[in-house]
Amino acid sequence: MEETAKIIFEGKEYSFPVVRGSEGELAIDIAKLRAQTGLVTLDDGFVNTGSTMSAITFLDGERGILRYRGYDIAELAENSTFLEVAYLLIYGELPSAAVFDNFKKTITRHTLIHEDLKRLYDGFPKDAHPMATLGSMINTLSGYYIRDTSDPLDPVGRELSIHRLLAKTPTIVAFSYKKSIGHPMMYPKNSLNYIANFIRMMFAVPAENYAVDPVIERALDLLLILHADHEQNCSTSTVRLVGSSRANVFAAISSGVNALWGPLHGGANQAVIEMLDEIHKEGGGVKKFVALAKDKNSNFRLMGFGHRVYKNFDPRAKIIKKACMDVLDKLGIKDPLLDIAMQLEDAALKDDYFVERKLYPNVDFYSGLIYRALGIPTEMFTVMFALGRMPGWIAQWKEMIENPSAKIGRPRQIYNGHTARPFIPIAKR
Ligand code: SDX
Numbered sequence: 376m377e378e379t380a381k382i383i384f385e386g387k388e389y390s391f392p393v394v395r396g397s398e399g400e401l402a403i404d405i406a407k408l409r410a411q412t413g414l415v416t417l418d419d420g421f422v423n424t425g426s427t428m429s430a431i432t433f434l435d436g437e438r439g440i441l442r443y444r445g446y447d448i449a450e451l452a453e454n455s456t457f458l459e460v461a462y463l464l465i466y467g468e469l470p471s472a473a474v475f476d477n478f479k480k481t482i483t484r485h486t487l488i489h490e491d492l493k494r495l496y497d498g499f500p501k502d503a504h505p506m507a508t509l510g511s512m513i514n515t516l517s518g519y520y521i522r523d524t525s526d527p528l529d530p531v532g533r534e535l536s537i538h539r540l541l542a543k544t545p546t547i548v549a550f551s552y553k554k555s556i557g558h559p560m561m562y563p564k565n566s567l568n569y570i571a572n573f574i575r576m577m578f579a580v581p582a583e584n585y586a587v588d589p590v591i592e593r594a595l596d597l598l599l600i601l602h603a604d605h606e607q608n609c610s611t612s613t614v615r616l617v618g619s620s621r622a623n624v625f626a627a628i629s630s631g632v633n634a635l636w637g638p639l640h641g642g643a644n645q646a647v648i649e650m651l652d653e654i655h656k657e658g659g660g661v662k663k664f665v666a667l668a669k670d671k672n673s674n675f676r677l678m679g680f681g682h683r684v685y686k687n688f689d690p691r692a693k694i695i696k697k698a699c700m701d702v703l704d705k706l707g708i709k710d711p712l713l714d715i716a717m718q719l720e721d722a723a724l725k726d727d728y729f730v731e732r733k734l735y736p737n738v739d740f741y742s743g744l745i746y747r748a749l750g751i752p753t754e755m756f757t758v759m760f761a762l763g764r765m766p767g768w769i770a771q772w773k774e775m776i777e778n779p780s781a782k783i784g785r786p787r788q789i790y791n792g793h794t795a796r797p798f799i800p801i802a803k804r
Contacts, residue, residue, distance in 0.1 A: 384412050398433055415787040422683070425607075426784070427615065431464060431770050432606045436684035441691065443604060444468070452694050457599040458482065458569045461541060461766035464604050465773060479568070485542035486563035486572065488512075488550070489519050496554045505551040505758045506636040512547045513540070514629035524623035527776050536624045537769050544765050545569065548758050549576030555754070570596050573762075578750060591749050594702045598745060601691040601738065602763025604770060608683075610634035610641065611764075611771050616784040618772045631768045632761050638678065641760040643739035644746070647679035648753050651712040651744075654719070659711065661719045669728040677723060679740030686733035695741040699748070708748050716744060 378393035380403045389411050392404045402425050409415055418424045433442045441448040444463050451460055455469075462470045462478055470478060492515060499508055517524050520539060523532035546563055553560045553576075561576045571587040574595065579585030605611070613634040618627035635641035654664055668677040682689055703710055720736055723729040743756050751759060775781050 382408075382412065382414075384414065387412075394428070396428070397430075398435070409787075415789070417789055420683075421612075426612060427607065427775070429606065429771070429774060430467070431774060432604045432767070434606055434684050436682070436686050439685060439687040439690050441605075448601065448690055449694060452597050452600050455600060456568075456570070457596050457603070457763070457766075458541075460600045460603050461769075464766045464770040465537060481538050482542045482569065483563075483565050483572075485539050486546050486565070488543050488546050492516070492519060493550065493560065496550060496560075499554065501555060501557065503555075504636075505548070505555060505755055506632060506642075506761070508551040508554070509544075509547060509758050509761055510629045510632040510636075512551075513544070513625055513632055515625075516540070516543065517623045517625040520625075521623075524625060527618070527621050527624060533624070533773070533776070537773065540624065540628060540769060541765060544762055545573040546576060548755075548762050549573060551758065552577055552752075552755055555752075570599070590702060590705045594698060594745055594749060597698055598695065598742060598759070599763035601694060602742075602760055602767075604764070604767025605738075606684075607771075608640070609637070611768060614768045614772050615775045618775055619781060619784040621776075621783075624769075624772055624776075627772055628765070628768050631764070635761055635764065636757060641739075641757045641764070643678050643737070644743045644756040644760055645753050647716075647739055648712065648743040648747065648756065650678045651715050651719075654715050655711055659715055659718075661715065661722050664719065665722050665726060668723075669726070677719070677729075677734070679736055679743075680723060680729070681732070681734040682737045685735060685737065688735045689737040691738040692736040692740055695738065695745065696736070699741045699745050702745055702748050706748055710744060710747065712747070713744050716741060 378395065378401075379390045380393050382389045382391065389408075391408065394402045394404050396402075405416060416424070431444065433445070434440065443451060443460060444467055446463070446469075451463075455463075458479060459470065459475060462475060492512065495512065495515060496508070499511075516539065520536065523529075523535045525532075527533060550560045559581055561579050561581070563572050564575060567575060567587070570592050574587045574591060575585050607615075610631040614627050614631035617630040618624065638646045650664070654661060657663070664675070664677070667673045667675040668680075699713065702708075703713060720740070723734065729735075739760075742760075743753070746756050746759055747753070
C-alpha cells in the first residue's frame with residue numbers, strides 16, 4: 376500500500392506520495408505540490424531536500440555508514456584499488472579480472488594531454504592556486520574533444536570522455552605541481568599503474584631513475600578511495616546541476632572542481648593544516664582555539680570538524696587517522712602537527728559545544744597530514760581531493776544524463792524585494 380503524507384493548508388487536506396529507498400530512507404514526493412496547493416518549499420542549503428534518487432553511494436550520518444554501490448568503505452579501502460573503485464562507482468559493479476585489465480589498458484592509453492593544452496600552463500602565474508589551473512584545464516578539454524562531447528546523450532562520446540577525464544586528471548594535477556615549482560613536466564609512463572604513474576609524474580625529475588615507494592603508493596590509493604564519492608555534496612550537486620542543462624561533461628566537472636575549492640568543502644583539508652600550523656607557531660596550545668571555535672563573534676571554525684550529514688564519526692576520518700599514523704611511522708616522520716591534531720580532537724570531543732552539535736572530525740581533519748608526509752605541498756591538498764572525487768563526479772553525472780526523465784535543475788524562490796513601483800527619470804530623483 377502506497378505510503379502518503381498529508382498537508383493541511385487553508386482548511387484543505389492534500390496527500391503526497393512517500394518514497395522509500397532501498398535502505399529505508401523516506402521522502403515526500405512533492406512533484407505536484409505547487410500544482411495542487413500553490414505552495415513551494417523553502418530549505419536554505421537544501422538541509423532537508425533530496426535532489427534525486429541515486430543508486431551510487433549510501434550515507435547514514437547517524438550511524439556513520441558509507442557504502443559505494445553497497446560495498447562498505449572500510450572493506451573497499453582495505454581490499455580494493457582506486458581505479459577498481461572508480462570502475463565500480465561509474466559502472467555499478469566490481470569488474471572481472473579480464474574487464475578490469477581492459478579498462479586499465481584503455482585508461483593508460485589516454486593519460487597524455489595535447490601539447491597545446493600543456494602550453495596553457497605557460498599562461499598561468501607560477502603561484503596560481505592549482506585548483507584554478509585544474510578547473511581551467513578540465514574545462515578546456517572540451518576545446519580539444521568537442522566532437523565527442525557536444526552531445527552528452529551520445530553513449531560513444533560519453534564513454535570516451537569518461538575515460539579521458541579519468542586518465543588525464545592525474546597528468547593535469549602533476550603538471551600543475553611541476554609548474555608551481557618550476558620543474559620540467561614528467562610525461563606519463565605506460566608501464567606504471569594509475570597511482571604509481573601519478574606519483575612518478577609528481578616527484579620524478581628527468582635526470583634520475585625514480586623508484587615509486589610502495590608505502591606512498593598504498594597510502595595514496597587508500598586516500599583516493601576514501602574521497603571517491605559522497606552522494607549529493609556541494610560539488611557533486613553542482614556537477615549534476617550544470618550537467619542537467621546538457622552542457623558537456625568537461626564543463627560540468629570543472630564546475631564541481633570550483634565548488635570543491637571552498638574552505639567549507641574540499642578546501643578544508645588545506646585550511647586544517649594552516650590551522651594546525653598556526654597553533655604550532657603559537658606554542659601548540661589547543662585550548663585557545665577550541666574557545667575561539669565556540670565564540671560566535673570570532674569567525675574562526677575548527678576546520679576539519681563538523682559535517683552536514685555525519686552526526687557521528689565520519690567513517691573516512693577514522694580510517695585516515697589510522698593510515699596517517701601508519702604512514703608517518705613507516706616513513707619515520709615525527710610531525711608535531713599530528714600531536715596537535717590529536718589533542719584538538721580530544722579536547723573538542725570532550726567539550727559540550729561540540730558534543731551537543733554532534734561535531735566530529737570529518738574526512739579533511741587528518742588527510743592533510745598524510746599528504747604532507749607524502750611530500751605533497753599544502754596548496755595541492757584540495758587538488759588531491761578533486762583527483763579522488765573525479766570518479767564520483769563522473770558516476771553521478773552519468774547517472775543523471777542517462778536518466779531519461781532527468782529534468783534541467785531549476786529551483787524556485789520566495790521573492791522578498793520591492794513590490795511594483797514606477798520608473799523615475801534621473802532628472803527627477
Ligand atoms: C566536506 O557534504 C559532504 O559530503 C562534504 C564532504 C564530501 O566528501 O564531499 O564530506 C567533504 O566538505 C567535509 C566538510 C569540510 N568542511 C570543514 O571542515 C569546515 C568546517 N566545518 C563547518 O564549516 C561545517 O561543519 C560544515 C560546513 C561542514 C557543515 O555545516 P552545516 O551542516 O551547514 O552546519 P552549520 O554551519 O549549520 O553548523 C551547525 C552548528 C552551528 O552552530 P549554532 O548556529 O548551532 O550555534 O555547528 C556549528 C555552527 O556554528 N559548527 C561549528 C563547526 N561546524 C559547525 N562550530 C565550530 N567549528 C566547526 N567546524
